[in-house]
Amino acid sequence: xxxxxxxxxxxxxxxxxxxxxxxxxxxxxxxxxxxxxxxxxxxxxxxxxxxxxxxxxxxxxxxxxxxxxxxxxxxxxxxxxxxxxxxxxxxxxxxxxxxxxxxxxxxxxxxxxxxxxxxxxxxxxxxxxxxxxxxxxxxxxxxxxxxxxxxxxxxxxxxxxxxxxxxxxxxxxxxxxxxxxxxxxxxxxxxxxxxxxxxxxxxxxxxxxxxxxxxxxxxxxxxxxxxxxxx
Numbered sequence: 002x003x004x005x006x007x008x009x010x011x012x013x014x015x016x017x018x019x020x021x022x023x024x025x026x027x028x029x030x031x032x033x034x035x036x037x038x039x040x041x042x043x044x045x046x047x048x049x050x051x052x053x054x055x056x057x058x059x060x061x062x063x064x065x066x067x068x069x070x071x072x073x074x075x076x077x078x079x080x081x082x083x084x085x086x087x088x089x090x091x092x093x094x095x096x097x098x099x100x101x102x103x104x105x106x107x108x109x110x111x112x113x114x115x116x117x118x119x120x121x122x123x124x125x126x127x128x129x130x131x132x133x134x135x136x137x138x139x140x141x142x143x144x145x146x147x148x149x150x151x152x153x154x155x156x157x158x159x160x161x162x163x164x165x166x167x168x169x170x171x172x173x174x175x176x177x178x179x180x181x182x183x184x185x186x187x188x189x190x191x192x193x194x195x196x197x198x199x200x201x202x203x204x205x206x207x208x209x210x211x212x213x214x215x216x217x218x219x220x221x222x223x224x225x226x227x228x229x230x231x232x
Contacts, residue, residue: 011138014097024104025229026141028115029222030197031149032190033171034159035211036218040149041113043219044226048109053230056103059113063094081126081175088119089136096141104141109230116140117148117204121196125189126176145229147222148201149211153190157183 008021029044031037041057048055061067070087092115103110116137123133151159160167169175172182173189201208207225209218 008142009138010140010142011135013141014093014101014139017097017101022101022104023107024109025145026100026104026110026112026143027226027229028112028117028143028146029149030114030117030146030206031211032151032156032193032197033168034156034163035149035151036215037149038113039215040147040218040222041111043215044222045111047219047223048111048226054106054108055111056099056108057111057113058095058099060088060115060118061091063091065094066091081123081128085119085123085128085136092116092119092137093139096139100141112143115143115146117146117197117200117206120200121193124196125173125192145225146204146206147225148197148206148208149218150194150197150208151211153187153194155212156190157186160186 027044029037029041041059045055045057061070066087070084070091100110100112120133120137124130157167160171167182167186171189172186173192174182174185176185176189178188179185198208200206209221211218
């Protein structure tokens with residue numbers, strides 16, 4: 002897709018003008034425990050030190066439906082289409098009420114995950130790619146998108162190191178990939194990684210090795226961001 006003259010992936014939000022804003026939208030994508038949030042935090046600190054106004058966001062942070070999503074997921078019986086639409090609603094609320102106002106005001110918006118995580122999860126669960134593109138056609142095109150790649154083996158180790166247990170949804174147990182949660186986690190994360198790699202090519206991500214030292218990854222992020230904000 003030619004994104005050079007577009008600000009939204011599809012029709013955008015019909016009641017908002019398709020206009021250029023003074024701010025910049027930077028996205029960091031990757032699986033849970035890939036180091037994404039740490040890198041976003043460090044990048045925000047650096048940008049603010051450099052004198053930039055920064056607004057951070059991420060999926061499931063809408064005051065409108067984030068609590069509803071948590072409640073609905075507790076029973077592990079939520080339908081995949083319902084879950085997709087709830088997350089899309091969460092994102093749309095943030096886009097309209099947080100992201101676009103911040104961009105209009107000249108902020109750098111730093112998103113710890115964006116529509117791509119949602120698209121990956123939905124695609125692995127059998128959603129039609131064309132339906133996903135249409136569903137998230139209202140999303141604004143980021144100025145820069147990073148993807149922290151990490152193997153399922155490393156992610157498994159990090160999950161236990163950070164949480165001590167595996168999560169039902171992050172293990173893909175709703176997909177019946179395996180009755181063993183360890184095996185299901187590996188298969189699910191492998192499928193997600195494959196989807197991320199396809200999106201990385203289609204949506205022009207900057208793919209980084211998430212297993213590198215935190216400082217090395219951060220340095221690479223800052224190099225790319227510096228080029229962006231100096232344009």
